[in-house]
Amino acid sequence: MSTRRYLISKVLQAVLTLAFVLAFNFFLFRGVGDPVTQLLRGHSGISRESVLQLQHQLGLDLPLPQQFVHYVKETLEGHLGYSYFYNIPVSRVIAQRIWPTVLLIGLSTFASTALGIWIGIAQGWRRGSRYDQGMLGFTLFTYSMPEFWFGLLVIMAFAVGVGPFPALFPTGGYESTGAGFTGFAHAIDVVNHMVLPFFVLTLSYLGEYSLIMRSSLLETLGEDFIITARAKGLRENRVLYGHAVPNALLPTMTVTILQLGFVLSGVITIELIFNWPGLGLLTSTAVDARDFPVLQGLFLLFSASVIVANLVADLLYSYLDPRVRAG
């Protein structure tokens, strides 16, 4: 199978998955029932007419298939609807919050992957050693802890201050309110605020990556070509970095990218407890406010990101491993 056919088939699959997600998204949120009712309690003097008006405005009085077609059309045009809660377009709400999340996830994924791989390689290479055992214990521990619990402990220790220890870092938020920093000062301010959530996310996920890398490397080391390489008299370093790691890296990478779904999950709780104004926090508040258009838009965005990430992983995998392309 040629590269082109492989690429095309992968892209087509991705598009098909996206279509499924779109349909799933729509029907999932319609199953909610009437969103109008919960918006109304506490409003003085709301009349029956205004309820019906609101329902009409939200397009909830059309038959379901028509609503679906309307939904698909609107989404493809980039109109994700109007937020029930903020009363501004959903795309605006999401656009305002996307950068902090990209920053946080991007940097922490990079750090945890790099660190995880590095630790995993060292462990796999030295299986059974004290380093391996010690690191195994450490990574298993971080893998087993709920990331939000760890975040709470970090807040208690570093942000609020414990006993004689002063509060070192800001407890949360994206930047110092009202300070009006610009340029470098602003960047440093953001970094200052990002240290704690970054630390928590990185530590929470590096365990997973190192464990996978370790297993993957161990599997690879069991393969024949490693014996050959050793028999040829290659230095250990060459065997490790020249032969074992590249082959062990492939499955690791795939799994890493597949983990994106779980990293997104972690980001939701971490952004909540650190008040980091990103998409994760938006998800929490949208759930509380039953803001279904926003939830729908977020869901679509998350799914689409995972689909794209998977596609990238597949393409990268095929580029790096010719066996895959050959079918």
Add this chain to the structure above:
Amino acid sequence: MRPQPTSTVPVAAAPAVHIDAPKEPPRTPRQIARARRKAAAKRVWREYRKNKMGMAGLIILGIFIFVAIFAPLLASSCGLDPTCPSTGAQLQPPTLKFPLGTDDLGRSVLTLTIWGTRISMTVGLVSTAITMVIGTTIGLIAGYYGAWRETVLMRLTDWFLVLPFLPLAIVLATLLGPSFYTVIFVIGITSWPSTARVIRAQVLSLKTRPYVERARALGASDWHLVSRHILPNVGPLIFANTVLTVAVAILSESTLSFLGLGDPLHTSWGTILENSFGAGAPFAGNWWWVVPPGLAIVLVVLSFTMIGYALDDILNPKLRAR
């Protein structure tokens, strides 16, 4: 090739074979298979016992299972009710009477943590059962039958894999209302894709084994092949996978409960953390209300993970040390 394991368990002295001793009746194939499987299990257990990590995990898990079963004996259930006379002052740090302090309604955190074991572990186990049933069935069908069934099922699996877990779980739980049944259902139906994938891969490789082909040539039915040959060999993998899935399920339950999607009227470790967080324990420095439930989660998940990895180490031929 792996060297023959030398047995460290003394073998019971075999009776000396006399030339004129009565021969044993020939064993049926089923008996042979069963004996073989028993020997294999014994072998795995011997290996397992040598694995320090696995044994540690088993011990820790044992403790928690004990606590879950005997919770009423360890801590009176009255302690969960804020109107119970045994409650103490609100938000007190640990004392002799309340070894883990009290929460904002004066209830003993130790009692809460002990009782939380029941729900946290039950939810983890039941949702994993659902995951394994769905995942294994789909993986088996897809792997064994192949062709259009495989394509359809794997496409479905891929689609579900793509949906991000927590947002989907949150939305479903929001729709279905806050309760532990919802949590179980949500975790169950969102976790099966990875299991299905793993099982299918294994079935695919087993399908091409010589003994399977031979059995098929001899006219064995699908059901026979699956139940006699494939399932038992996938068995260990399913088991290892299950153990790891429970770990993730317990973590997921704690996250969902923390976000307010569990049942607030009952106690699980996640709801304790949700309460302490909402009541401002981190800021107020009520560490005794935050650390124990989280530590319990870590230990249980750790034990399952260690067991799972130990099993993986033993059962996965590619991982065996030289």
Add this chain to the structure above:
Amino acid sequence: MATVVAMIATTGMAASALAQSATPTPKEKTTFIYGVNQPNSSLNPLVGFLGIDYNIWGMEYNLPIEFGTKDFSPDYAHSIVTSVDTSSDNLTFTYHMRSGLKWSDGQPFTANDVAWTLNYYKEHSISNYAADLALVKEVSVVDDTTFEIHSTKPTSIYNGESVFMYDFILPEHIWSTLDEPKKFEDVPAVGSGPFIVTKSKAGDFVQLERNPNYWGTQVGLTPHVDVIIEKIFNDENQMAAALQRGEIDFIWAMSSANILNSLKTKPNIQTHGAVQPSFEELALNTGSAFQTNPTGGFEPHGNGSHAVADPAFRRALRQAVDNQTLVDKVLLGYGEPADSPVQISAVPVGVHWDPPPDQALTFDLDKARADLEAAGYVDTDGDGIVNDPKTGENVVLHYYTRTPDQNTIKTAPFVESWWKQIGVGVKIEAVSNSKASSINVAGNLDLYDWGWYPNPDPNYILGIFTCEQRSPKPGVYGNNDSYFCDPEYDKLYEQQLTATSTQERIDIIHRMQQILYEQQPYIMLYYDQNLEAWRTDRFTGYIPQPSPNGDMLAFYGPFSIINIRPVAAGAGGTTKSEGIPGWVWIGIVGGLIIVIAGIMLGRRRVSDEDRA
């Protein structure tokens, strides 16, 4: 590898050094930052509905007559309206305005703006304000400083003796030109208050700045602050830590008494449980399935029990709830037991009613049991739960708590325990707000735990209990969640609106509260306090409304926000930089380099050694 690390380190050090030198000099602008614990729903006065939205509008716009800080009675000295004349037939009310009023964009603020705004609210049934204008036939302009309210019936509510219209006046020259006023974001805003919104980021913050053309300076209202920021937190641990670190100056509302108590112990911070109108109640289903009064198109629906539809039963339940215990345990003391949905500080002054001692239904389990028996509820099958005389079945009530409000969750076990002791069973379920609302609309409950935040004038909260506010059938919303329907009450409701003297109105409203107390559609639990905290070393001059224990930063009017000023010259409102100073960063990065280098060098040596 080492080179890469070195490069990162150098950049890091350079950046932090630059950051130090680039730190801006303290701003000349005095900035006041207050924290809130939920996002604004909308800054548009036609659309938003949360208390924190009202806060913003209270700074940006004016009411016709402002609520005085002492007790909410009219403050003509500081309102746009200086006096009100009532016609002899109590149908026409002439409002005299101050002259020389301006909007923030310099345009004159005249009677035309008032008339346009009020007429708009009425014509378009804007839910926040429509109830206030129920009796308004039309608002007409007499001249630039005079407008008239023409009411459909003789009344006292517009005679200016008490503030009835809690309605923000908008600039006609801006709003009348909009195609879709409800979609208007109102940022930046044009207003008449001391501050106007200039910037906002949904769910993050709202920023207001001084109104350059504020008319209030005419009457001695001069702000001492240049910029106000409302910072939105989604978690109260965060908000409290921010106050402690000096990132914000004031916490406007918190729900966690635990955090408040912890803040009390920190230096330079003062805490306060502010008395406010908010209350929480157990709303009982007085008969959605049985009533027949067809007002509003009502059709019986739902599955509530017969027992709860019986006022004698409800009175017994009332006597089995100890409000003081709930205040102590659930609110940690930050509240007060409540008996009437009309709050203590309600206006017209004196309109709040307390049950006289001989009518009071105090907490008394024995009496409750006796009353239950007298009403026919006896345990006929000996299982500890009384039986409904009509059906013979055990009385087990469907009781819903709401997950977003921890107080409802914490209250439930207490209520359950008390009611068990008088033989009434409950089945408690926690649901979301929207689910609770749907269940109530369907009538499928016996009671739920919710609350209201009434306006200063009780007209709105009293209206909740009228027959036509009931949800008429499943799926159609109604404010009257107890399904209370009493023709005498409804008549009194009309009468209080059309009473021609304020005192007469007060008396009628007393009688209405008495009916509600006798009938117990709501078992009132408590008035919860607004939990506030602020830094004592930043700003001073907070004015409580009402005096002395009310909200320190009340936004019913701009008085408190105008009065606050920095504590000492240069101490308050300067740049709030926070976190680690530059030199610490250098140290950390430097340390990291050394550690990483050490590990790497160590590793290389080892791996060289263990060659196969």
